[in-house]
Amino acid sequence: MEVRDLVVRYGTVVAVRGVSFTVGAGEHLTLLGPSGCGKTTTLRAIAGLERPTSGEIRIGGSAVFSSSPAVNIPAERRELSMVFQSYAIWPHMTVFENVAYGLRVRRLPEVEVTTRVREALDLVQLGDLGARSASKLSGGQQQRVALARAFVFSPSVLLFDEPLSNLDAKLRAEMRVELKELQRRLDVTSVYVTHDLEEALAISDRIVVMRDGAIEQVGTPGEIYDRPRNTFVADFVGSANLIRGRRRPDLERDGLVVIETPGGALVHGIAPDRRAGAEVL
Structure with missing residues (x-):
């Protein structure tokens, strides 16, 4: 999947500014940032729930949105699936009916629907709850139903909009592990x-x-955490003690450098893309 030069405007407000990235086959990519940074708008544009102002979105090599030439494939034809923050579980249906809904809309044979739903429920450890009303599930169980419904029809890309934010801290930690293993x-x-x-x-x-x-x-989680590219990233990924200094040109080794600070030399400072003598934090 590829997003190229994506721009989303609402009147005079620019919500997404020329965003570009690729997602490899089988890769789990996370859009991370504070509220209002444009991450959910970007996700909704990929899903077809927001129409971008310009740019291009390609899935499986084919454009699902392009401003030039004009292409805008409807959301229901993009073969994507999305897990919402609210789960969006239908309370009047059973667990089985919730998971089967997308397959039945696609008019798959009922035998295949039953097989796929049972396999999906087994994967999320709800195999014995198919007949239970969705309104009688815990928050964690509802989340698992939403996950099963999302992947049961084998979408080309799975989209997640803060799916764990409504869970308590302990359950959220458990679901992280389950979600990674499922992916x-x-x-x-x-x-x-x-x-x-x-x-x-x-x-x-x-x-x-x-x-x-x-x-x-x-970058990878390790790159983001160990080698933040600027003060915003450094501050966002953890409590940072910021010390101003200049890169020493004479003591580099193994990709690490020495930063001269008012308090003395900071050995093995990390300064990606900074020339010798440049000011760094």
């Missing part, structure tokens, strides 16, 4: 939105850090 077993390409750093570090193959509608850094 690995299904080997499905996925894009995940969260403002929770711990969550992003735990489940992601790569992370896109966003601010004010633009991308600040793209």
